[in-house]
Amino acid sequence: MTDSVELAQVAYQAYGEAVGFKNYLGDPMPTWDDLGDTIQQAWTGAAEAIRDRLERDLLQSSITRMDHSGAASAGRLPRVCGAAQEVLCDWIRANGLDPQEIPTGAGFEIHDGQLTIEVVVLDDDGNSVIADSGFYGVERTTRTVPLVEPFPVRHWLSDS
Incomplete structure (x- = not known):
């Protein structure tokens, strides 16, 4: 940058x-x-x-408004690889979450200093729970944590 x-x-x-x-x-x-x-x-x-x-x-x-509830920044995590993926994983870790529990394209919302993000549901052994929806996938839920580190927008604005 x-x-x-x-x-x-x-x-x-x-x-x-x-x-x-x-x-x-x-x-x-x-x-x-x-x-x-x-x-x-x-x-x-x-x-x-x-x-x-x-x-x-x-x-x-780059985000969408979620609903009429007045929620602020919301959208889906970008699909990235390489250095951009590491930036995204660092952001997830900085906010107290495990990147391994965040599915690709996870929905998220930032509102009132809180980050709410989709996470994979894990069983007692730490394995992903398979979805009952009739197609291949995993169960998802949301987790809300304090927003410690803002979304790394500057990475996507950089010249490099």
């Missing part, structure tokens, strides 16, 4: 292009390096706010 200072520099450059590299008095704008720490920090803060908003909007656009 591009760091905040680099985003701030891109924003400052775009602003300069939009105003012909002139400040509000019509004088030439200083270069990024000549801005000074206070102004650079202000641009960096603005860039971070924009990135955070885009991340939130991306998460909201």
